[in-house]
Amino acid sequence: MEIFWYSLIGIILVIFFILDGYDFGTGIIHLFYAKKEKDKEVITKAAGLFWDSNEVWLVAAGGMLFMAFPTYYASVFSGLYLPLIIVLWLIIFRALGLELRGQFNYQMWKDIWDKAFGVSSLLLTLFFGIALGNVLRGVNLGGVEGTEGIYEGHYFFLPLWSHDFSPLSTHPGVIDWFTIIIGIIAVVTIAIHGANWVILKTNASINEKLKKVRFRLGIALVILTLFSLSIWNLINPEAYSNFAEHPYFIIFPLIYITGLAGILMSHKFKKEITPFICSTLLIVGGIISSISSMFPVILPSTNDIHESLTIYNTSTSEYGMNTAFIWGIIGVILIIVYFIIQKRLTTGKVDKMDYGH
Amino acid sequence: MEDMIFYDRLQFAFTITFHYIFPQLTMGLSLIIVLFKFQFLRTKIEKYNDAAKFLMKIFAINFTMGVITGIPMEFQFGTNWAKFSELTGGIIGQTLAMEGLFSxxxxxxxxxxFIFGEKLMGQRLHFLTGLLVFIGSWASGYLILATNAWMQHPVGYEILENGRFVLTNFSELFTNPWLMPAFLHNQMASLVTSSFVLASIGAFYVLRNKQVEFGRLFLKSGVILGLISSLLVAFPTGDWNAKNMAKYQPGAFAAMEGIFETEHAGAEIVLIGQPNMVEKKLDNKLAVPNVLSFLTYQDWNMQIKGMDQFEEDELPDNIPALYYSYHIMVGLGTIFLGIMALAVFLLWRKKLFKSKAILWTILFLFPFPYIANITGWYTAELGRQPYLVYGLLRTADGVSPNVSSGNTLFTLLGFMGLYLILGLLFVLLVGKTIHQGPTPKKH
Structure with missing residues (x-):
């Protein structure tokens, strides 16, 4: 049952990053490449029409994590207190940008909310990447100083950064050079995804340029991926052995590589949807490969006193998980149905679509 | 430690109070929208359809605000109340996750x-989408109330050796005797807010002599629904809740009613008075003898336990706040009934649309149901103190042990600043929508 909930929450989180990822990415593209008012308007719309129904997936994932792995929820949310609250503020700020831009028709008002949307999309993506980096690197569970912890073994608290920004120190902060690299990888991936979304959903005049940008970002991602793989061994010496132990996990890195190759060959594809599928594969492969490298650990401990958090030592009772299994299946079927109905009605380019206001 | 608990409580109280401005309107409004849309299907009069679509715009703004202020609520269980989440997540996580997934x-x-698809779907399907929005928003309220009901009156659980609560009976979460009265009371209160807002918009249009046709429609529907919901919120739903309090949380009941000393031959009902916590009595009291015993037990002479019968650490830790919250809610509820009864009477005598005094009153009445709703929730939440899970888990034992008070104060100030901007922009957006009115063309 633990594995079922672990997989389901994982899938829902990945869906969240695919869906909200494209509107985060749209924000990043908007920030750097949209210059003409017409492009700005239509690119904002490509995110503005969809962001709220995409963020529902985050709420669903959070609720299920709370139910199935309460100890993990408590540990990670309180330990990463500061970055999570910053993420909340950015989510709110970004929503303001999207919703308010079109309310008044003068340039300075629009510019303010454009920047709010763009900058918060960029920072949110960076922080989500950094959060993933923290989970991969592990934390000082129990707040151990010397041989004794100041908290119970499943609690910790991270400062935003520590003096040397090193992931190898005994007291790493939220931001160190490893988590920053993961953050940048997230930004590049999501920017590619966003560029694909803009090309797919709009007739913006920068679309041709975005295709070149996408290629360059793809090259950058190849370099970043190789670099992060080469240092991963320093962070987690056992990262690769998990793939040896569970050989079928190898499929996830393969999905990532397929996606990346697809992005680099995008100019050969005829349909605009194909590159978007490739960047979706990138997100799926990237997140699941990194998480599965630790399985069944979900938060490694950086000290020898307290054991890492796993899906087994943080889960709720068997009865609770079994009961939720029944309504969980029904719920997931329902949301897939809603999702299909909704997407069928919003296919095509957004240029002519009405905001509904 | 004291500091930590104080700031964690203050942050939760602040963010949930701000959040609850929005759902209390959307829950009631979704029902009103369904009624208008239904009326349109029945009569084919375009006015009703325009009204439904106009209200859905206001709904959508409130819904968006509800989403972005709601995500922090879910996060806060983990960030500020980690110990509580760890211990009870296996149970309240069920209803909270169901809220996300189902509603x-x-x-x-x-x-x-509903907003995009009217032309694509045709009128019947459009009505259906409105109905589903209504069901979703009420299901959301139901599941949140189920969560709260478990904290007020825990059922279907077992406590393990390590202090964690685990679920032993799923269906008991929904047959909890606390749940149905609280849910119905809450929904009726939400309908009070939305019908008062509707009437207020109507009064605005009529007084301004603009969009008058809609103004009259909104006024008429607003005051009729306002009277019905003001009645139902007091009786029977409010009454059921008070009886539940007396039965399951007698200490909190004594505190909210302001009964310091047990009276053996029937308890009086306090209308006005100020709790004096030093001398443990009510100052400047105005009370009617024996009525509380009758209301609670249908027996004029039944004894009701006063606060003197409970240990200090079993009673709510802020008795004056609880007492005032409850009395503000009840007092406002009574005033609402009076004003709405008068408005419906004037409507019946065909004088409502001409009577300036009552129109101005209705126009400026809309903030008060928000206050009544929020003080109602304060009554429930302050009454549950000093516990998070009534009788089982103290509030002091639920906070995150690893998050310092300085950090919480920092984030609290951040939320206050951000919510100030959010609130201003909300008023701007809703104001703009109301100003434009149901039909863009000038009447």
Whole structure:
């Protein structure tokens, strides 16, 4: 049952990053490449029409994590207190940008909310990447100083950064050079995804340029991926052995590589949807490969006193998980149905679509 | 430690109070929208359809605000109340996750369809999407109330050796005797807010002599629904809740009613008075003898336990706040009934649309149901103190042990600043929508 909930929450989180990822990415593209008012308007719309129904997936994932792995929820949310609250503020700020831009028709008002949307999309993506980096690197569970912890073994608290920004120190902060690299990888991936979304959903005049940008970002991602793989061994010496132990996990890195190759060959594809599928594969492969490298650990401990958090030592009772299994299946079927109905009605380019206001 | 608990409580109170401005309107409003849309299907009069679509715009703004202020609520269980989450997540996580999966998705998907898809779907399907938005928003309220009901009156659980609560009976979460009265009371209170807002918009249009046709429609529907919901919120739903308090949380009941000393031959009902916590009595009291015993037990002479019968650490830790919250709610509820009864009477005598005094009163009445709703929730939440899970887990034992008070104060100030901007922009957006009115063309 633990594995079922672990997989389901994982899938829902990945869906969240695919869906909200494209509107985060749209924000990043908007920030750097949209210059003409017409492009700005239509690119904002490509995110503005969809962001709220995409963020529902985050709420669903959070609720299920709370139910199935309460100890993990408590540990990670309180330990990463500061970055999570910053993420909340950015989510709110970004929503303001999207919703308010079109309310008044003068340039300075629009510019303010454009920047709010763009900058918060960029920072949110960076922080989500950094959060993933923290989970991969592990934390000082129990707040151990010397041989004794100041908290119970499943609690910790991270400062935003520590003096040397090193992931190898005994007291790493939220931001160190490893988590920053993961953050940048997230930004590049999501920017590619966003560029694909803009090309797919709009007739913006920068679309041709975005295709070149996408290629360059793809090259950058190849370099970043190789670099992060080469240092991963320093962070987690056992990262690769998990793939040896569970050989079928190898499929996830393969999905990532397929996606990346697809992005680099995008100019050969005829349909605009194909590159978007490739960047979706990138997100799926990237997140699941990194998480599965630790399985069944979900938060490694950086000290020898307290054991890492796993899906087994943080889960709720068997009865609770079994009961939720029944309504969980029904719920997931329902949301897939809603999702299909909704997407069928919003296919095509957004240029002519009405905001509904 | 004291500091930590104080700031964690203050942050939760602040963010939930701000959040609850929005759902209390959307829950009631979704029902009103369904009624207008239904009326349109029945009569084919375009006015009703325009009204439904106009109200859905206001709904959508409130829904968006509800989403972005709601995500921090879910996060805060983990960030500020980690120990509580760890110990009870296996139970309240059930209802909270169900809220996300069943109601939140339903509401957000079909809201988008209602707004985009009228032409694509045809009128019957459009009505159906509105109905599904209504069901989603009420299901959301139901599941949140189920969560709260478990904290007020825990059922279907077992406590393990390590202090963690685990679920032993899923269906008891929904047959909890606390749940149905609280849910119905809450929904009726939400209908009070939305019908008062509707009437207020109507009064605005009529007084301004603009969009008068809609002004009259909104006024008429607003005051009729306002009277019905003001009645139902007091009786029977409010009454059921008070009886539940007396039965399951007698200490909190004594504190909210302001009974310091047990009276053996029937308890009086306090209308006005100020709790004096030093001398443990009510100052400047105005009370009617024996009525409380009758209301609670239908027996004029039944004894009701006063606060003197409970240990200090079993009683709510802020008795004056609890007492005032409850009395403000009840007092406002009574005033609402009076004003709405008068408005309906004037409507019946065909004088409502001409009577300036009552129109101005209705126009400026709309903030008060928000206050009544929020003080009602304060009554429930302050009454549950000093516990998070009544009788079992103290509030002091639920906070995150690893988050310092300085950090919480920092984030609290951040939320206050951000919510100030959010609130201003909300008023701006809703104001703009109301100003434009149901039909863009000038009447």
């Amino acid at each position: 939140f998705f339903l509401e957000s998907s079909f809201l988008a369809l």
